[in-house]
Amino acid sequence: MGNPRFGRMIPAMVTPMKDNLDLDLDRAQELADRLVKGGADSLIINGTTGESPTVFYPDKIELFKAVVAAVDGRIPVIANVGDNCTADTVGFASDVAKLGVDGFMCVVPYYNKPPQEGLYQHFSTIARSVELPIILYNIPGRCAVNMTAETSLRLAHDLDNVVAIKEASGSFEQVKAIVEGAPEGFCVYSGDDSATYDIMKLGGVGVISTIGNVAPARMKEIVELCAAGKWEEAAAANERLMPLMEGLFKTANPILVKEALKLAGFPVGGVRLPLVNATAEQSAELERTMREVGVL
Template sequence: MSQLRFGRMITAMVTPFNDALELDLDRAQELAVRLVEGGNDALIVNGTTGESPTVFYPQKIELFRAVVSAVGGRVPIIANVGDNCTADTVQFASDVAKLGVDAFMCVVPYYNKPPQEGLYRHFAAIAESTELPIVLYNIPGRCSINMEAETTLRLARDFENIVAVKEASGNFDQIKAIIDGAPEDFVVYSGDDSATLPIMRLGGAGVISTIGNVAPGRMKEIVELAAAGDWAAAEAKNEALMPLMTGLFETANPILVKEALSLVGFPVGGVRLPLVPATPAQSERLANTMREVGVL
């Protein structure tokens, strides 16, 4: 933990909305405090779980400012600034850096499907434009392309401020290649709660978590046990929580994460179109799962 600038347990927090689906900044601050007090080592703000595609730049600025005001200085605040336009990302990162965030997360450019060299130059341009640390985010299921291990390693070696990757490719050979070939101060985080232990067995640092919105203490315990080498205990705790890790993804994230927070008595509002609220049947199945794992 002392050697990890962002720790092992990082939650990608949801973005609270009010009844009109406008930003609820007060609730965002309350959620940030709740997550820090629940054991998170750092927070990702306005990632995919934070509905980044439907929270536009001026609103993102408001959200980042609110979270920094609430918990800045207590844990690192990692602002998701990634986009599929390099120039826009560079300009937006410059604006966000002034807010006091501690780092950036930047996703692989989606939809325009750049080749690996394009990915390299995209992230290189961002890294050259800022002194803040950057967490790369590789999620082929959402971006339609995979950033290959060679590209990730090239970036890690060439830019001191590219310090980590959130790997959600599901390709364990690729993840192992990154871990084995990375510079000493570059770390790999699982991008899927359910893949955390396998990735940590390969040498990964921990997780950028979704379930951490709902059960941060439980997920924190799992990664700390794994980091301490108590694999039997970590596996047992992981197996007990696995039904909820997978159940939260019955439909598009973060529909059920927001529903789960409502079920535990901490409502954060609905989701913006084109996402839609959980159906009654989905909510009932989720509640049953939450009771099964002891979260509700």
């Protein structure tokens, strides 16, 4: 495998909060530094794991600025700017492009359930309005619509700055079709930690990761072994970490990844409503899993 421009292990960084649930920008900078030192190849800021639905544009801007300053050019910083209104996304992306970020992630529009032509027009409009590279994000479990392989490939072939996709459709057949039909240099990332090994076997380049917040070096090991074609070693490393990959999703993300960071001695605050913090029972089960896999 070649070297993808954004690397292979990309944590979707959680967004630290203060006790009153205002953004904790100082802690965000500390977390970004911790992840860089832990082996992250790039960072996704304010994606699903970063509570994007409840962090609004002015706060997003401050968060992006803080992380760009903390990372200081050591690795790329990718801002999630996707929304379900095309015009809003274009305007916001244009503002964020001035902040020094290295790329954008844009999710499939949620709730309004556009047809495939609407998805194509949405993403192509955004891509033609900015110069920075764009990672598409397909997650039908949250968006209520699946972007088909045909639409993803149409975007990849038609738009030079559409450079990758985070695929969380759960369909390995769809992933395989995108990998096989993609133009040279277009990257397919797993959008689900537990599917990373299988997606890389199909030709994916890595993962945009939740567990990367908690165990970046362990997830980095898996993707690097896959990239080197050391499949038996990768499978063993993947199996060792799988209980935590799955355990972090026993309730809605990012409730448990924030709890895991607290258990690991790096608290990042709670989650904003309508999410709720982990229960005592969930925390105890998570702690057992973290000890089982050797993260604690």
